[in-house]
Structures are given as structure tokens and as C-alpha cells.
Amino acid sequence: MKESEIIEMFLNEFENHKLGDDAGFRKLNDSWLLITTDMLVWKTDVPDFMTPEEVGKKVVTMNVSDIAAMGGKPLSFFFSLAVPRDIKKNILKGIAKGISKGAKEYDIEIVSGDTNEASEIIIDGGALGIARRLLLRRNAKPGDVVCVTGELGRPLLALLLWLRGIDIPKEILEKAKNPKARVEEGLELSEVANSAIDISDGLSKELWEIARASEVKIVIEEEKIPVNEKVAEMSSDPTKIALASGEEFELVFTLPKERTKELSFDFTIIGRVERGRGVFIKRRDKVEKLPILGWEHMTGGLDDKLWKI
Template identity: 30%
Template sequence: MRKEIMARRNKVKNPTLAEVGEHAVIDTIMRHAPSTRNGDDAAVLDHGAPNSRTVITTDMLVEGRHFNLDWSNPAEIGRKAITQNFADVEAMGARPVAALLALSAPNYTRLQFVADLARGIGERVLDYGAELVGGDITDGENIVISVTAVGQLGGSLPALRLENARPGQILVASGGIGDSAAGYALISRFGREGVPEKFAPLIRAHCSTEMPPGRGFVARAAGVTAMTDNSDGLIADLGTLARRSGVSVNVLSETIAPSPLVREAAELVGEDPWKFVLSGGEDHTLVGTTFGPPPTGFRQIGTVVRHNSMGEVTVDSAHPHYREGWTSF
């Protein structure tokens, strides 16, 4: 009897999507990630700066493949989904201004999951001065999160395209490389609860990846011509940039050496820390090329060495030990 009362109370306090219905789900999202643009057939954005162009990208995250509710909480997943999309906008040299969320979830999913996801999204878009301006929700067998990011590319400088790297430029990067992969390795081995507290920065890098807003925008103003984000793995992403630009690039190992914390994590799980750095990905740090000095927040990590239609990437002028990055199938 007591159990039944508890269950009933739990049901009221922690309802499912089926129990509250579509409108309540949408209201919950809009309460946690508020925008006046939401709620019509489509969202109308503000005028951009004169001559500005719209930049747009999308990423789809599938439960069990891109995130795992056993070790990431919904707010973290929301924050990471925004970061990885906004990183793609920043990688063009643009400023993120809006996001859309399309969400499929089983109807027995708790409303609290959606509330927390939306809260994480709302927090992160606010970091960028952007808004969640719309979306779609639907019943489905799995949780699938599709985020679309919109940016504004102002001024007359070209976008930071993959094909704009040139021989003679330096290679620049912002942020810690390998942290996310090290965090993932620790969680896979020990479970999130079992990871020693001192590795918290690596866990955070994996579960709710952050990047300081405006890095790509600053880089474009400071003379960077080509840029991408480290999502699939450093060597893989540099390889794409090199191939698309018809150049080869050389990375100096000392500039991307694993941090002491990454080394310690690698030792604990019995992995080579260089694997995390070279093929880990998911850091969403920005990597670019410029004839000028590194922009604020960036450091030099190598050089664009020559025309090369194969898009060769070397580390200290040799073939790197780890090249393979993330692929979808």
C-alpha cells in the first residue's frame, strides 16, 4: 500500500512524455531555453550586420553511439550538442546566433530528461549570446538529438574554408588536445563514478565539452584563412584540411604533447597518450592556418609545408603512429 502511494506520487512528480503530452513537453523546453522566436511555423532571426551571410550546420547524436546516459547527464549532453555545432560555425569564422533542436524520444521518457537537456542547451547558447529558436519533438524508439546551428558571417573577409590553407603558413590551434579521448578512456574503464576526482577536467572535456566563444571570429579577423575543429581526430581533421587545400602539413610534437593529466590517465588505462592526442577527436578545439602570428588564444603547432594533392600530414616530418579518426559506419 505504501509502495503504491509512493509509486503514484513518483508518477505525479516525475511524469513521462506520454503522461504530460506534446504541448507540456514543448513548454518545458521553452521554459529552460527561452526565446520569443519559438512557437511559430518557423523562427525569424534578426537582421545580421550589413552584408553578413548566414552560416548553417547540423549534427545528429544517437543514444549509445554519441552519448551514454549511464555516464552523461542530460544537461551535459545538451551542452555538448551545442558546443559541437557552434564549433563548426566558429570554424568558418562566424558568430553562432541561433540553434534548433529536433528530438526523438520514447514516450516513456521522463519529462525531467527533456527539462535537463533543454537546460544544458539553454545555458550553453547563452554563453554565446545565442538562442534556441525552435525545433521539433517526436515519439521514437531511441533518443536521437539533432541540433542545427546558425551563425552570422559579417564583413568582407572570406569564410575560413578547408581549401584556403597555403604553403608557407603556420598551423595554429586553441585548447587542449586529447583531453576528451582521455576522459572517455577513463570512463570506459572505471565507470564515471569510479574515475578519481583529479581527472575531473578530462571527464568534463568529454561529457560537456566547452570552448571559449568567439575564437573562430577572432581568428578570422586576425588573418587565419583556413580552419576546422578537432572533431574526428587531429590527424584525420588536419588530413581533410590538407587534402582540400592541396597542401601537406607538418605538426611539431612538442607543441601538442599530452598534458601531465592526459599522460597519467593513459598510464592508468594502459594506453599510449599520443593515441588520445592524434586520433581522439571530440575536443572541438579549433585548428587553422595563417601567414600572420597566432591569434589571441591560439598557439603555433606546425607549418603548411608544400603543395601536395594527397594532403599528407606528418608529425616531426614523419608518419604519425595514429591516424585513424572517427567514422560513422
């Protein structure tokens, strides 16, 4: 079964849940308590160009990014660690240093942890946060503009180059090894945006998540997608790579166009929300349905033979 099918099966069995967004949420006085969890499996999620310290920090970033996408301030990090019995001490020490470094960067406390034995390294992280106003995938409104922070494509291009044994330029490798969660941007967006999601699995897939949850139509313009300059230089199909590149941890958000003037950070308007259903891309004068690109667990991993560089 694919990841999406497993999630759907579990949601159908749960009678009382607040799942389906980047983080779960529960009312807490006049605010919202946010809870998220995100797992990293060494065998499938860690290319050998990453150090154990970078892996530990990334687990923190992954979870903090979920809080940011909900418009929240991260407060705490917790984790469970499963390792083989013969694990090397330097790997464990590197992971610990990375988790500590991530907690310091995002100014959060490490509040709980657990360890167990397994056949491979698994780090299951989690984060708590607080929000005054929630950003939900289901709140995109017809008339909103669709925006994204940052530039896209580097993590996927780094992975494709690595799979083919090609040297990875430093500027491409940087984001794959050391991504950043958009915490301050998320806090600003909580005041003005209607919906948001972080790019963990790819821009294309995240746009479809918003469109389905909000029951709207999203139309983006190919020429407005913020493809990283080096990705555009090195790839023969940079748009596809930008649409599919996961673990970017940039924020995709929708809001009325007039409210974009209230934002202090850099972003790109890539499209609009309309009445209807689905996600579409405008290429020159032609509008076509956008395929769901990006990562999904349980599908056999990334087949780099399907990608051009």
C-alpha cells in the same frame, strides 16, 4: 557503409550545394549566412557519466563550434527531438535545461524545434551564424603554419577509462562533460587565417580534411602537439590519444607565420603547410605518413582493445 562513403555518395548526387565545410554558407548582402546541423544519438554518443543537462548543452556547443570554425558569430539555435514513448520526464527536463544553458552561454536565441517518437533519444541540433569573411578548409596555403588552440586528449581518455570501468580523474572528465566552443577565437581568426576546422572527430582526421580540400601537404611535429598534462601522465601513448581524441571542439587553423603575432589568444604552432599532398608527422628525425585516427560513424564504434592507456 562508412560515414565518409555515405557523405561522398550524397555529394555526388547533389548538383547544386555548398557542403564540405563545418557549416554551409550563402551570401547575404556584404556578409555570409552560415547554417549547420549536428546530431546526437543517445545510444552511441552519450556515456553514462554525462547528465541529461550536460547532453543538452553539448548539442548546442557542437553546432556553435561549427559556426566558430567558419569564422562566424552564432545567432540562433534550433533542434528536433525524437524520444521513446516511455521517456522519463526528468531526462526531458534535463535536456531542456541544458539547451537553455548553452543558448545563454553563447548568447544565442532558440528559434525553432520539433518533436517525434523514436526507439531511442535523438537530438538533431542546428545553428545559424553570420560571418564577414569565411574560413574554409580549402584555403590552406604552402608556407602557412599549422596551429591549434587548447590541449588535447581528455575526451578520448575519459571514454577509454569509462569503457574499462576505471575511475576518471576530475580534470579528465571535465572536458568530456562540458566542452566549450571557441567562438571568440574563431572571430579573431576570420580576420587573419587562411583555413580552419574544429576538432570534432580527432586532430589527425581534421588535418587530413584540410590537406585534401586544399590539395596541400601538411607536416606536423610530434613534440609540438599540445597533449594535456594529465593525459601524458596517465597514458602510455599520449600522442596517439591526442591525435585521435574527438569532441575537443578546439580549432585547427593555418595562416602565415608573421600574422600569428596579431592573435590575442593562446595557441600552439604544430607544423607547416607545404606543396604536395597528404599529412605527415615528424618523430625526432624521421618523417612518416600520419594515419587517419579518430571517430567515424558506421564503423562499429570505438574498440578500446586497440588502445593502450
